[in-house]
Amino acid sequence: MIEANGLQKRFGDVEAVRDVSLRAEDGRITGLLGPNGAGKSTSLRMISTAIRPDAGQIRVDGINVVDAPQQARLAMGVMPHNAGLYPRLSGRENIRYFGRLNGIDRESLDARIEHLAERLDMKAFVDRPAKGYSQGQKLKTALARSIVHNPRNLILDEPTSGLDVMATRALRDLIRDLRQDGFCILFSSHVMQEVAALCDQIVIIAHGQVVARGEPDQLRQAMGSEDLEEVFVRAIAKAEAPQTADAGEQS
Amino acid sequence: MRTWIVYLKECQDNLRDRRTLLSVLLFGPLFGPILFAVFMGTAITMGMEEAERPLDLPVMGAEHAPELMAFLAENRLQIEDFDGEPQKAVREREVDFVLVIDEDYGQALRDGRPAPLAFYADRSRQRLSGQIQRVRNTINAWDRQLTELRLLARGIDGRVIRPLQLQEVDVSTPETRGLMIAAMLPYFILLTVLMGGFYLAIDTTAGERERGSLEPLLSTAARRGEILAGKLLATATFSLLALAIVIAAFSVALRFVPMETVDMALSLDLATAVMLFLTVSPFAFLGAAVMCLVASFTKSYKEAQTWLSVVMIVPLAPMIVHFVRPFEPTILNLAIPVLGQHVAMLELLGAETLPVLGLVLNTGVTLALTGVVAWVAWLFYRRESVLG
Numbered sequence: 001m002i003e004a005n006g007l008q009k010r011f012g013d014v015e016a017v018r019d020v021s022l023r024a025e026d027g028r029i030t031g032l033l034g035p036n037g038a039g040k041s042t043s044l045r046m047i048s049t050a051i052r053p054d055a056g057q058i059r060v061d062g063i064n065v066v067d068a069p070q071q072a073r074l075a076m077g078v079m080p081h082n083a084g085l086y087p088r089l090s091g092r093e094n095i096r097y098f099g100r101l102n103g104i105d106r107e108s109l110d111a112r113i114e115h116l117a118e119r120l121d122m123k124a125f126v127d128r129p130a131k132g133y134s135q136g137q138k139l140k141t142a143l144a145r146s147i148v149h150n151p152r153n154l155i156l157d158e159p160t161s162g163l164d165v166m167a168t169r170a171l172r173d174l175i176r177d178l179r180q181d182g183f184c185i186l187f188s189s190h191v192m193q194e195v196a197a198l199c200d201q202i203v204i205i206a207h208g209q210v211v212a213r214g215e216p217d218q219l220r221q222a223m224g225s226e227d228l229e230e231v232f233v234r235a236i237a238k239a240e241a242p243q244t245a246d247a248g249e250q251s
Numbered sequence: 252m253r254t255w256i257v258y259l260k261e262c263q264d265n266l267r268d269r270r271t272l273l274s275v276l277l278f279g280p281l282f283g284p285i286l287f288a289v290f291m292g293t294a295i296t297m298g299m300e301e302a303e304r305p306l307d308l309p310v311m312g313a314e315h316a317p318e319l320m321a322f323l324a325e326n327r328l329q330i331e332d333f334d335g336e337p338q339k340a341v342r343e344r345e346v347d348f349v350l351v352i353d354e355d356y357g358q359a360l361r362d363g364r365p366a367p368l369a370f371y372a373d374r375s376r377q378r379l380s381g382q383i384q385r386v387r388n389t390i391n392a393w394d395r396q397l398t399e400l401r402l403l404a405r406g407i408d409g410r411v412i413r414p415l416q417l418q419e420v421d422v423s424t425p426e427t428r429g430l431m432i433a434a435m436l437p438y439f440i441l442l443t444v445l446m447g448g449f450y451l452a453i454d455t456t457a458g459e460r461e462r463g464s465l466e467p468l469l470s471t472a473a474r475r476g477e478i479l480a481g482k483l484l485a486t487a488t489f490s491l492l493a494l495a496i497v498i499a500a501f502s503v504a505l506r507f508v509p510m511e512t513v514d515m516a517l518s519l520d521l522a523t524a525v526m527l528f529l530t531v532s533p534f535a536f537l538g539a540a541v542m543c544l545v546a547s548f549t550k551s552y553k554e555a556q557t558w559l560s561v562v563m564i565v566p567l568a569p570m571i572v573h574f575v576r577p578f579e580p581t582i583l584n585l586a587i588p589v590l591g592q593h594v595a596m597l598e599l600l601g602a603e604t605l606p607v608l609g610l611v612l613n614t615g616v617t618l619a620l621t622g623v624v625a626w627v628a629w630l631f632y633r634r635e636s637v638l639g
Contacts, residue, residue: 030427034348045638048332048470049470050466050469050470050635050638051638052635070472070474073470073471073472074472076470076506078466078467079467080463080466080467081463082463082465083466083592084462084465085464086260086264086462086464087462088264088265088267088268089263089264090269093263097260098254098468098471100253101253101256101257101468101471101472101473102472103472104473129267133445145467146467149472220627233354
């Protein structure tokens, strides 16, 4: 379970995240939706301990990530939007490297990788250098690498950007499978359809703030539209409205 | 422990990279010594041959000066008859040079007037400078001989025209003379050390960021310091590997240079080689730390390559200073990183002994500086901008 409260982050003059709170439950897929530059990646990076929030608290399975980052990292798997594999290493070596860094001993690591390769249907390519992998193969390897240490939480930053249809489909199936296993899955996207197709819970952010949240159906009702894309656009428009009000243009 | 895991992974990963391997094992370490051996060998052999080889000398009007011709021939200058316009012939490179004996030569000599003769040569032609010098020296020798004969004929001791007799005593040993040539060696070696770690420093920092693997790596349980230390050690290891290979290559290459023919000696026995390795190895760590730090700041592989090329100039600095103002192996000089290694290498190659305190300081100061640079890199790794 991932809980974030009142996150704030500024880079120099840019206020990347102004107020983001979210709660991602175990066994559910939570989508962080927003246009480019809304603060999705920054929020996820704060959760994954890559950067420190200026204000706010983050708890992953009850662990405060600012106070105990190392412990928190062991409870999370993080997958960046490009797979970020080492091209000269084989898939197995890529996974083993991260497993070792996460403190798994050799014997259980080999068994674990075997299990993941079976589970994600990677047997055919896992011992080839990652250089020649297809998008789908890269994705599976990166996913296996991020969950090799058996975390309960999985964070995916724009996992489908740049993927072809087949790879996107494969990833969706994998994510659903992981939900079945009870994973808490938090992923970001700027594509409405994708989030609608996959998520149990949606958090829409714009300009570094949460502008709407809820289950897909709840959102449709609240925004008075059947079309989720319309919901998305209206939610973002609502976020922009107060800013124009500041400029004195709205009654 | 995690440092060790990172270290092993980086070594394994980069051993599979052909570019890294070529630069560590081949281009860097072997290119220098081979170039050195071939260049030095050829220069020495050619110099020797040049001095002993009979030289063809085109002469115009040889019949006016039979004694001079005989003297020239005695000194291995083969007279060739030349006919034509000497200035034009030399300028258009039909011949390398021409000696022209004036018709008046014989008469002038008999009258005791300066006998006219002219030597046409193109002094802008570097290749000929040795040969031109040889012809001129031989004619000067004949000039001196005639002077002494004339003085003798007038009952005067030839020594009157030589009030001074300067004797130069060269106290250098063959080893130290070899050093004049070896001044390039430390530069080659230091450069090779940097080259050895060059691609690793880029691949493990800027490359990691460009591939997008840095963020997932930093999200593992490994601390940033552990990750950085592993990368640094891997870079230093490749530098040390390159250092070992370049020293071995030089010790082989130097055997093919016929130093003794020019009364110089330059050799690298096993003990010297080991001393060289130990003396220079702290520099490998310093180089690794500096390169990792510089590459950490860059955004891409290309940018890192550009900036690291600037770092490659560092080993050149002591050599340039050395040419302008040669330094002695004082303790102070030895204590300065890079300069110290340069001086120490020169002394070791010259079979001189080094002050132990100097060596200890050299190693200590270099490693301390390495620590400082690594610490700065660590500070940078802890910052958020490391993610790019």
